[in-house]
Amino acid sequence: MIWGSILICFGCTFLLINLGYLEWSVLHKVLLLWPILLIVIGIEHLVSNTRFHFLRFLTPLIILGTFFLVILKAAVPGEHIQNQSSIHFSQPLDKNMSSGEVLLESGTGNFFISGGTSDFLDADLSYYDYAPKIENNKETLSDTSVTQKVNIQMEDENFHSPHPFDSFNRNNLWKIKLTNQIPINIDLNTGACKVNMDMSTLKIESLNMNVGVGEIKLKFSDLLPNAKVNINGGVSKLLISVPKTLGVKVLLDNALSENNLKKLRFTKGSDECYYSPDYSTSVNKIEIDLSLGVSRFTLTRY
Numbered sequence: 001m002i003w004g005s006i007l008i009c010f011g012c013t014f015l016l017i018n019l020g021y022l023e024w025s026v027l028h029k030v031l032l033l034w035p036i037l038l039i040v041i042g043i044e045h046l047v048s049n050t051r052f053h054f055l056r057f058l059t060p061l062i063i064l065g066t067f068f069l070v071i072l073k074a075a076v077p078g079e080h081i082q083n084q085s086s087i088h089f090s091q092p093l094d095k096n097m098s099s100g101e102v103l104l105e106s107g108t109g110n111f112f113i114s115g116g117t118s119d120f121l122d123a124d125l126s127y128y129d130y131a132p133k134i135e136n137n138k139e140t141l142s143d144t145s146v147t148q149k150v151n152i153q154m155e156d157e158n159f160h161s162p163h164p165f166d167s168f169n170r171n172n173l174w175k176i177k178l179t180n181q182i183p184i185n186i187d188l189n190t191g192a193c194k195v196n197m198d199m200s201t202l203k204i205e206s207l208n209m210n211v212g213v214g215e216i217k218l219k220f221s222d223l224l225p226n227a228k229v230n231i232n233g234g235v236s237k238l239l240i241s242v243p244k245t246l247g248v249k250v251l252l253d254n255a256l257s258e259n260n261l262k263k264l265r266f267t268k269g270s271d272e273c274y275y276s277p278d279y280s281t282s283v284n285k286i287e288i289d290l291s292l293g294v295s296r297f298t299l300t301r302y
Helices: 002-018 025-033 035-047 051-074 162-170
Strands: 082-089 097-114 121-128 135-141 147-155 170-179 184-197 204-210 213-217 224-233 236-241 247-252 285-292 296-302
Touching: 002 296, 035 147, 051 162, 082 147, 147 224, 213 224, 213 247, 224 236, 285 296
Parallel strands: 097 147, 097 170, 097 184, 184 204, 184 213, 204 224, 213 236, 224 285, 236 296, 247 285
Antiparallel strands: 082 121, 121 170, 135 147
């Protein structure tokens, strides 16, 4: 009965997500309650082969009741949900900057990244209880060339929040604008997330993402001869848009990922990678390496 109840809970969660009633981030909240599994297994062992064995019927009720409580908390804001603060941070663009590196880390959050700033980086960061830590430094490559590095890190609010139960409704909101003048490498590490990156005007040299569950939308440019994308994730809905002028190479590391590559006439090479029809003749190229769990991956050309 335990495993049947768990399957029902996850099945209902996926159904509500697909119907648009819940976001992917709710899965992260459900997984946080894994100790309930230990409790119900303990109850099963205590009452089995005793005259109180009928209490075993309580275990699915505990699982299903906890599940619906999580769903309710995900849909209805708590009394502390309005306690949100924000900070603004900007890093000017120095004439000696030849490249940039941006590291973003947060337990949960909504991330919006685009161009449209005269600075190297311009960020509006909304958060609950604890402000993100920002580290800013430069690496000198030569007398006339430096790499600008900006790290923005958020503590795990699930463990440090004074109102931990209301963290079900708390998603940090980070809006970040980057320069289009120099190549940039981006690293994003997060758990439950919603990501929208419009990089159609940016020179993105590499993008590395480690995510738990979430919805991810990425739009790239053709401003560099080579760009590399590496995404590791669990349950995700992933949409990647690339210019028609780019040759595209895709490595899918999981057969459970639903994709539309065959519809786009991609061919599979001997190296297990998928190649766009124009890959060999394209001047500028992008390599996409995906290691995903259960996911839906869609590639579009614009």
